[in-house]
Amino acid sequence: MTAETDAESLVGSPAPPHPLREFWFYFSQNAGAVAGLVIISVIILLALFADQVTAQSPIEIHTDQFLRPPFWEDGGSLTFPLGTDPIGRDMFSRLVHGTRYSLLIGSMVVSISLAAGIWLGLIAGFARGVIEIMIMRLMDIMLTMPSLLLAIVIVAILGPGLTNAMLAVSVVALPQYVRITRAAVLTELAKEYVIASKTNGASVLRQMFLTVLPNCLAPLIVQATLGFSVGIIDAAALGFLGLGAQPPTPEWGTMLADSREFLQRAWWVVTFPGLAILITVMAFNLMGDGLRDALDPKLKR
Amino acid sequence: MLRFFFTRLALVIPTFIGITLLAFLLIHAVPGDPIETLAGERGIPAERHAELLHEYGFDRPLYVQYVAYIEHVLRGDLGRSLITHERVIAEFTQLFPATIELSLSAMLFAVLLGLPAGILAAAKRNSVLDHGVMAISVTGYSMPIFWWGLLAILLFSNTWHLTPVSGRIDAAYFPDPVTGFLLIDSLLSDQEGAFRSAVSHLILPTIVLGTIPLAVIARMTRSSMLEVLGEDYIRTARAKGLAPSLVVGVHALRNALIPVITVIGLFVGSLFAGAILTETIFSWPGVGKWLVEAINRRDYPVLQGGVLLLGCSVMAVNVLVDVLYGFINPRIRHTQ
Numbered sequence: 001m002t003a004e005t006d007a008e009s010l011v012g013s014p015a016p017p018h019p020l021r022e023f024w025f026y027f028s029q030n031a032g033a034v035a036g037l038v039i040i041s042v043i044i045l046l047a048l049f050a051d052q053v054t055a056q057s058p059i060e061i062h063t064d065q066f067l068r069p070p071f072w073e074d075g076g077s078l079t080f081p082l083g084t085d086p087i088g089r090d091m092f093s094r095l096v097h098g099t100r101y102s103l104l105i106g107s108m109v110v111s112i113s114l115a116a117g118i119w120l121g122l123i124a125g126f127a128r129g130v131i132e133i134m135i136m137r138l139m140d141i142m143l144t145m146p147s148l149l150l151a152i153v154i155v156a157i158l159g160p161g162l163t164n165a166m167l168a169v170s171v172v173a174l175p176q177y178v179r180i181t182r183a184a185v186l187t188e189l190a191k192e193y194v195i196a197s198k199t200n201g202a203s204v205l206r207q208m209f210l211t212v213l214p215n216c217l218a219p220l221i222v223q224a225t226l227g228f229s230v231g232i233i234d235a236a237a238l239g240f241l242g243l244g245a246q247p248p249t250p251e252w253g254t255m256l257a258d259s260r261e262f263l264q265r266a267w268w269v270v271t272f273p274g275l276a277i278l279i280t281v282m283a284f285n286l287m288g289d290g291l292r293d294a295l296d297p298k299l300k301r
Numbered sequence: 302m303l304r305f306f307f308t309r310l311a312l313v314i315p316t317f318i319g320i321t322l323l324a325f326l327l328i329h330a331v332p333g334d335p336i337e338t339l340a341g342e343r344g345i346p347a348e349r350h351a352e353l354l355h356e357y358g359f360d361r362p363l364y365v366q367y368v369a370y371i372e373h374v375l376r377g378d379l380g381r382s383l384i385t386h387e388r389v390i391a392e393f394t395q396l397f398p399a400t401i402e403l404s405l406s407a408m409l410f411a412v413l414l415g416l417p418a419g420i421l422a423a424a425k426r427n428s429v430l431d432h433g434v435m436a437i438s439v440t441g442y443s444m445p446i447f448w449w450g451l452l453a454i455l456l457f458s459n460t461w462h463l464t465p466v467s468g469r470i471d472a473a474y475f476p477d478p479v480t481g482f483l484l485i486d487s488l489l490s491d492q493e494g495a496f497r498s499a500v501s502h503l504i505l506p507t508i509v510l511g512t513i514p515l516a517v518i519a520r521m522t523r524s525s526m527l528e529v530l531g532e533d534y535i536r537t538a539r540a541k542g543l544a545p546s547l548v549v550g551v552h553a554l555r556n557a558l559i560p561v562i563t564v565i566g567l568f569v570g571s572l573f574a575g576a577i578l579t580e581t582i583f584s585w586p587g588v589g590k591w592l593v594e595a596i597n598r599r600d601y602p603v604l605q606g607g608v609l610l611l612g613c614s615v616m617a618v619n620v621l622v623d624v625l626y627g628f629i630n631p632r633i634r635h636t637q
Contacts, residue, residue: 141319144616146574153608156596157330233445237578240447241593256448263451264459274448282443
């Protein structure tokens with residue numbers, strides 16, 4: 001310890017560390033969260049450089065090469081490192097290109113539900129009265145329905161496809177964000193700084209977005225990270241039921257649906273896409289848990 | 302207590318209206334008008350189309366139609382399937398026991414394994430056991446169960462030949478459908494081996510459907526126990542020399558269980574949704590598989606009725622859990 005810090009500790013408590021530094025300190029203590037962050041970084045890199053990483057096209061059909069096993073099995077070759085699917089497409093290339101769809105689905109779902117959820121939550125928290133009751137009651141009703149069932153109904157109405165599946169999953173995820181935002185808004189609204197800004201004549205929109213919202217962000221960030229995993233897994237489930245992305249899109253859930261009947265003949269066509277979903281979802285869950293621990297002041301001891 | 306009970310019950314009405322609105326709009330929001338939708342791919346001549354529109358009242362204002370729909374629903378008339386021409390409500394009541402049986406057994410599996418795992422992990426915090434339980438828990442929590450089901454079939458049925466691949470019971474057995482729950486019906490029947498067959502068919506779907514609740518219950522129990530174990534009264538109990546197993550198993554557990562029970566209650570609804578995937582994978586003849594088939598066949602009355610009935614069942618269970626929770630936890634009851 002240097003003389004300077006010694007002197008400082010004599011005078012009083014040292015200056016608090018920068019919030020980002022403090023956040024990183026708590027976040028990096030959680031091995032799982034760091035592992036999640038590393039995996040997500042790798043997935044993002046794979047998505048960006050999918051064409052460079054893979055030698056084969058994800059949708060090109062090699063009619064004479066269907067159901068080739070991975071390279072370490074008899075009959076496998078390094079041309080198709082993880083084998084081929086039932087109609088002769090390169091599994092490795094499809095899996096790597098699938099990262100793009102998963103990240104796209106995750107970010108679309110989170111953006112839509114987060115944006116709409118924040119608006120509704122802010123309106124409910126600021127307006128109170130009948131509007132608040134109506135919004136929150138609607139969210140309660142949506143929470144009563146099992147999420148996948150609700151998503152299925154929405155896709156049944158809109159028609160199957162990747163865009164509609166993403167929309168459906170976003171709608172289903174909405175209540176969580178509305179509830180979190182409203183609860184945070186209600187807590188903040190009672191505090192002096194908000195009353196001060198009101199006295200200073202800040203408009204409602206200014207109070208909403210510049211005064212209150214920045215102080216409600218921590219739980220929303222955590223929920224958004226976990227929302228990635230929910231979005232990916234639910235959209236994959238819809239794909240598996242034939243309601244999400246349509247073939248030949250290399251989306252992992254759709255890949256599983258396509259190869260289901262080949263389960264007994266070719267373990268790899270079923271094993272790899274599911275493993276990809278599991279790893280991605282787990283990475284986001286681990287990171288979300290780490291973020292919650294790092295951002296939750298109650299756990300900082 | 303009565304007041305608490307009635308406030309919970311009052312929430313049922315708006316929720317019911319919401320579910321019926323959703324089911325009602327389902328038919329109307331599908332592109333094309335309901336008659337075209339109901340006629341399906343066969344199509345329908347124009348004059349017959351107009352006739353039917355009038356006959357079914359689809360030319361009336363929407364809110365009038367909605368009121369008429371509610372009347373039908375309250376009389377238990379949910380229309381007939383376009384494919385089988387059976388009454389939707391009859392098909393549902395026939396299939397629902399299979400879904401309940403699967404969901405209950407999955408929940409039992411999750412609780413029986415998840416509670417002890419969470420308690421042990423908390424009691425031996427930071428041990429290998431704790432880390433192991435948490436690793437399995439985060440894996441289970443992230444599991445895409447439709448894939449987990451396929452993997453389970455691949456391993457347990459195809460590779461190790463331990464369990465049957467699909468269905469509820471071997472085709473050789475026909476227990477009389479007394480209760481609709483095959484475990485009970487097969488015990489009541491005098492066919493030898495029927496019960497064994499029913500159990501062996503139930504194992505894999507139970508594990509697959511129970512995986513996510515198991516992961517969440519184990520995690521929740523652990524964190525709830527850890528919180529309680531830091532309380533003063535636990536230190537007092539330890540200080541007066543109580544056996545550690547009693548401190549953990551009696552003093553701590555009783556209070557740690559309260560949030561866990563909430564989680565268990567909340568899971569019942571998502572179990573029905575998880576059953577949609579699990580039943581599809583294992584060809585389990587329940588309402589989940591029925592709904593997926595209805596979507597694929599564009600059987601809209603079944604979809605509409607199924608969504609309504611499943612939604613209402615979840616709602617009923619949620620209210621029941623809420624009320625039971627009030628009984629267990631006086632703090633909830635009195636703050637209402």
